[in-house]
Amino acid sequence: MKGRFSWWPDWIRRKNAYARTNSLQMDVDRFNAVCAGVGLPNIHQKSTFKFKDVADGAARFLGVSPSGEKPYARIYTRLGNPNTEYLEKVLFQLECDHIIYNALSADEKTPTIASLVSASGMAAITTVILGFVRPGDCIIVGNVYGCTDSFMRFLQNRFGVDVVFVDATNPENIRLVMQQHPNTVAVFIETPDNPTLQLCDISAISAITEPEEVMLIVDNTFCSPYLQQPFRLGADVVVHSLTKYVNGHSASIAGAALGPYEFFSKEVYPVYKDLGPTPSPFESWLNSLTIQEMGVRMEHQCKTAQKLAEFLEQHPGVSRVWYPGLQSHPQHALCKKQMRHGGAVISFELKGGYQAGVNLMNYFARPDTPMELAVSLGSVISYIEHPASMTHAVVPEEDRLKRGITDSLVRLSVGVEGFSVLRDALDKGIQLAG
Numbered sequence: 001m002k003g004r005f006s007w008w009p010d011w012i013r014r015k016n017a018y019a020r021t022n023s024l025q026m027d028v029d030r031f032n033a034v035c036a037g038v039g040l041p042n043i044h045q046k047s048t049f050k051f052k053d054v055a056d057g058a059a060r061f062l063g064v065s066p067s068g069e070k071p072y073a074r075i076y077t078r079l080g081n082p083n084t085e086y087l088e089k090v091l092f093q094l095e096c097d098h099i100i101y102n103a104l105s106a107d108e109k110t111p112t113i114a115s116l117v118s119a120s121g122m123a124a125i126t127t128v129i130l131g132f133v134r135p136g137d138c139i140i141v142g143n144v145y146g147c148t149d150s151f152m153r154f155l156q157n158r159f160g161v162d163v164v165f166v167d168a169t170n171p172e173n174i175r176l177v178m179q180q181h182p183n184t185v186a187v188f189i190e191t192p193d194n195p196t197l198q199l200c201d202i203s204a205i206s207a208i209t210e211p212e213e214v215m216l217i218v219d220n221t222f223c224s225p226y227l228q229q230p231f232r233l234g235a236d237v238v239v240h241s242l243t244k245y246v247n248g249h250s251a252s253i254a255g256a257a258l259g260p261y262e263f264f265s266k267e268v269y270p271v272y273k274d275l276g277p278t279p280s281p282f283e284s285w286l287n288s289l290t291i292q293e294m295g296v297r298m299e300h301q302c303k304t305a306q307k308l309a310e311f312l313e314q315h316p317g318v319s320r321v322w323y324p325g326l327q328s329h330p331q332h333a334l335c336k337k338q339m340r341h342g343g344a345v346i347s348f349e350l351k352g353g354y355q356a357g358v359n360l361m362n363y364f365a366r367p368d369t370p371m372e373l374a375v376s377l378g379s380v381i382s383y384i385e386h387p388a389s390m391t392h393a394v395v396p397e398e399d400r401l402k403r404g405i406t407d408s409l410v411r412l413s414v415g416v417e418g419f420s421v422l423r424d425a426l427d428k429g430i431q432l433a434g
């Protein structure tokens with residue numbers, strides 16, 4: 001909606017000068033070096049920080065940070081903490097290394113992008129949305145995670161936000177809704193989506209949203225910055241559940257949001273401060289530790305996933321495989337354009353239908369198999385789940401089938417176990433499942 005965001009013109013100038021690039025990925029060695037990082041602080045398990053004197057306290061409440069630390073990160077942990085600040089910096093570099101470099105080279109005096117870590121992925125998503133939304137605004141939403149979906153419905157029912165759900169895999173659907181809803185202020189997408197792993201074309205959607213001053217928000221959880229860097233493709237805001245690949249061990253819940261500095265400092269941060277979606281210092285420290293080998297983990301996971309997807313595609317008990325890295329995936333070309341690899345999540349359908357899905361789950365519930373029957377993703381441990389009997393059991397059958405979530409669809413999050421171990425277990429499990 002034109003004229004809605006005071007920060008928009010300066011952001012678009014910076015986005016086109018510094019954020020959009022022809023190279024769509026960060027160099028792998030540089031990525032791994034940033035992940036490894038230097039200077040991981042000790043754990044500041046504190047709620048409050050002492051000031052040097054009254055002038056120091058007064059200055060800090062005005063957002064002045066004498067040693068260059070994040071404003072407000074040395075007052076009270078709800079507002080910021082050195083451990084969270086460290087993780088924010090690492091994520092900032094991973095998503096925006098090129099933006100920092102380009103903006104500094106152009107002698108830009110104020111930051112271009114802000115990074116905010118929160119206590120969960122949902123805390124990041126809700127804080128960003130509450131940072132701008134007003135009653136009567138329209139938000140266009142693709143196929144998104146269940147709690148994002150229900151938060152959008154909550155905004156619609158309680159606060160009069162006009163929420164329109166679309167199939168965002170076709171950018172023209174977004175153009176059409178924007179034409180019908182001139183009150184559109186944001187588009188929220190996930191790519192690849194869950195659990196059918198269809199892709200949204202971030203550059204194509206951005207070409208539609210940007211001229212209309214519509215914010216494009218991309219949930220990058222399924223990829224992490226290792227596989228996909230949405231700012232390079234024209235996204236305005238990027239959100240993550242760090243619970244998945246950044247933690248990588250299913251040992252923590254956390255989230256992050258990155259976006260235009262002016263928008264975040266004026267609109268998003270005040271909501272963060274008042275709602276208190278702040279992570280504990282220990283969780284931020286833990287995620288700063290686990291992010292150190294994220295690139296190495298993900299490289300291994302994606303390579304294994306690619307080989308497993310190729311194996312499953314040939315398996316007599318499998319009728320269909322959804323994996324963006326396969327040539328048979330309808331958007332394989334787009335995958336090659338916007339992702340480093342096909343990802344570490346595979347979905348596949350069993351010939352034996354619903355009961356085969358249940359049987360396969362029960363096989364992997366056994367303690368002598370190398371996976372866990374669990375619903376999360378991104379861990380070093382492989383997780384397998386059956387959406388029709390588990391995550392999507394409450395979705396009415398007709399809607400579920402319309403979204404491609406058939407009775408026999410199985411979702412597999414590939415961990416770091418070796419290919420041959422997972423292949424043999426899947427082979428045996430599928431044969432037993434019938």
Ligand SMILES: Cc1ncc(COP(=O)(O)O)c(C=O)c1O
Nearest residue numbers: 120121122145219221241243254
């Ligand atoms: C794509 C996506 N976004 C957001 C979330 C929410 O993250 P969290 O559980 O950390 O709040 C999830 C959780 O599964 C997710 O898969």
